[in-house]
Amino acid sequence: MILNIRALTNWLLALSSAALLIVLFPGFNLVWLSPLALTPLLIACAREPGVWRRFLLGYACGVVWWFGLCNWIQWTLAHHAGVGEVAAWLLLILFCLAKAIHMGLFALLAGTLLRTRWLAPAAIAALWVALEWTNTWSGFEWLNLGNAGGDMSLLLRLAPFTGVWGLSFVFALMSAVIAVIILRRQRLASAWLLLLLCLYVLPDLPAPQRGDKTAMVVQPNIDDETVWSPELQLRTEKELALLSFSPVSDRSRNTDMIVWPEMPGPFYSDDPRFVSLVSELAKAAHAGVLTGAVGRTAERVPLNSALLVGPEGAVISRYDKVKLVPFGEFVPWPLGALTQKISTEAGDFEAGGTVVVSTVDQHRVGSFICYESVFPGFIRKFVAGGAEALFNISNDSWFGKSQARYQHLRIVRMRAAENRRWIVRATNDGVSAVIDPAGRVVRTAPEFIETAARMPYSYRKDLTFYTRYGDWFVALCVLLTAGGLALSMIPVYSAGSKRELRSPPESLR
Numbered sequence: 001m002i003l004n005i006r007a008l009t010n011w012l013l014a015l016s017s018a019a020l021l022i023v024l025f026p027g028f029n030l031v032w033l034s035p036l037a038l039t040p041l042l043i044a045c046a047r048e049p050g051v052w053r054r055f056l057l058g059y060a061c062g063v064v065w066w067f068g069l070c071n072w073i074q075w076t077l078a079h080h081a082g083v084g085e086v087a088a089w090l091l092l093i094l095f096c097l098a099k100a101i102h103m104g105l106f107a108l109l110a111g112t113l114l115r116t117r118w119l120a121p122a123a124i125a126a127l128w129v130a131l132e133w134t135n136t137w138s139g140f141e142w143l144n145l146g147n148a149g150g151d152m153s154l155l156l157r158l159a160p161f162t163g164v165w166g167l168s169f170v171f172a173l174m175s176a177v178i179a180v181i182i183l184r185r186q187r188l189a190s191a192w193l194l195l196l197l198c199l200y201v202l203p204d205l206p207a208p209q210r211g212d213k214t215a216m217v218v219q220p221n222i223d224d225e226t227v228w229s230p231e232l233q234l235r236t237e238k239e240l241a242l243l244s245f246s247p248v249s250d251r252s253r254n255t256d257m258i259v260w261p262e263m264p265g266p267f268y269s270d271d272p273r274f275v276s277l278v279s280e281l282a283k284a285a286h287a288g289v290l291t292g293a294v295g296r297t298a299e300r301v302p303l304n305s306a307l308l309v310g311p312e313g314a315v316i317s318r319y320d321k322v323k324l325v326p327f328g329e330f331v332p333w334p335l336g337a338l339t340q341k342i343s344t345e346a347g348d349f350e351a352g353g354t355v356v357v358s359t360v361d362q363h364r365v366g367s368f369i370c371y372e373s374v375f376p377g378f379i380r381k382f383v384a385g386g387a388e389a390l391f392n393i394s395n396d397s398w399f400g401k402s403q404a405r406y407q408h409l410r411i412v413r414m415r416a417a418e419n420r421r422w423i424v425r426a427t428n429d430g431v432s433a434v435i436d437p438a439g440r441v442v443r444t445a446p447e448f449i450e451t452a453a454r455m456p457y458s459y460r461k462d463l464t465f466y467t468r469y470g471d472w473f474v475a476l477c478v479l480l481t482a483g484g485l486a487l488s489m490i491p492v493y494s495a496g497s498k499r500e501l502r503s504p505p506e507s508l509r
Helices: 003-022 031-036 041-046 050-069 072-080 085-099 103-137 144-150 155-160 165-184 187-200 230-248 274-286 370-374 374-384 406-419 465-469 470-489
Strands: 213-219 257-259 289-295 302-309 316-321 357-360 364-367 390-396 425-426 433-435 443-445 451-457
Touching: 003 041, 003 050, 031 144, 031 165, 041 050, 041 103, 050 085, 050 103, 072 085, 085 103, 085 144, 103 316, 103 470, 144 165, 155 165, 155 187, 155 406, 155 465, 165 187, 165 470, 213 230, 213 425, 230 274, 230 316, 230 451, 257 274, 257 390, 257 425, 274 289, 274 302, 289 316, 289 364, 289 390, 302 364, 302 470, 316 357, 316 364, 316 433, 364 374, 370 374, 370 390, 370 406, 374 390, 374 406, 374 465, 390 406, 390 470, 406 425, 406 433, 406 465, 443 451
Parallel strands: 213 257, 257 289, 364 390, 390 425
Antiparallel strands: 213 451, 289 302, 302 316, 357 364, 425 433, 433 443
16 A cells, blocks of 8 residues: 555656646746756656656656647647548657657656766756757657746856757756755755856846847738639739838838748749749849748759848749658658648658858848757757858748747747847748847737738847857766766765665655
């Protein structure tokens, strides 16, 4: 009976961590709980001596966490991928079961690292960062724990040096210290919190400024389920042009860039009529024009592209999206028999191969597309390649009216803070916005309506430490994790009695 109560308590603790992780992000935004989010799971790991039972505790936590964080995937698949409600729920569950492996490994190894006594909090935090980073290569990346710190000005000082990983480390460290204090493991472990004093030494965030350039962000609010005809396409293109040009007809208010989003429509970068329309718009407005379009390879395979036209009407460059969305732009093997991809373009998209930074009106700009924003190490390549401002075009209408569109905005904000760059964000139906180099949202456009909004931004040439050196902090965390695991293999005995000091106090068993 005592064992059953203990096991039940451990399960409740693990699921409590899942609940805490979920409520950190939109639509709850209880970010003040971030330092506590992993504490219940870590206590459960300390109470559970069985290695595989610890894995199962973490795995269950991970399943619930991903389900709560990304339940919008079910709606997206059911409404846009040609599967029914039941099949969409099944695919969501399969997704959660796969993604939860990371949390299972975290719980398994964190229980081992708790043996390292005074080193445990730092080693556990490093383990969290190392495993969180592997999401980049596991088929789907989304919110990192550090994204919860997007409105914490002191903590956000880390972003230009460590990327989002430094913020994740701090939250995981605080959770681990609290867990160790509750477990009465090692008083010296709390000294790790002194590291937070270093935040006061780091440069403060850039002060709020008015951008000295203006982008006209067009939000067309095109229905994803539109059945396109040549007549409808022609009418839509003209509406886009009129929507773009009408706010800039006042020559006393200069516009430097017109930005059309990624759109669910047949707008092709090799269509002479479409390119001519964009070119004429650029010349008439005396502004560069950036638009989402469908490119094609030499074999006519579709590419998700961003087409840039200069103020003189000439095509400057085309960037082809490198990081494609699973189920959005291709269906991962072997799930092709269960569902089709969300995009209406025939066939899977092909990934582009290079980052493109272009010169328009004597300034260097980079444009990334939709889901690419979730990859910190990828976005920094645009700035390291010379981009003085970033433009993010996206079609978040696939999310419906779920919390995902606000989660996505939270992610983009961190990319601005890491690289100290303005980001102008144009979406099909929202959230269109401009974000300053500190990750602050300066202005947004109303959602779910057809509109155009003037967005201020500026160009910058300075490079942050993170932009220059990338994920160095992740490498440091991998080394710290490896050292902690090696140290945990060394038996720890008290000097006199030779009694192991690894178990939690009797009151917590």
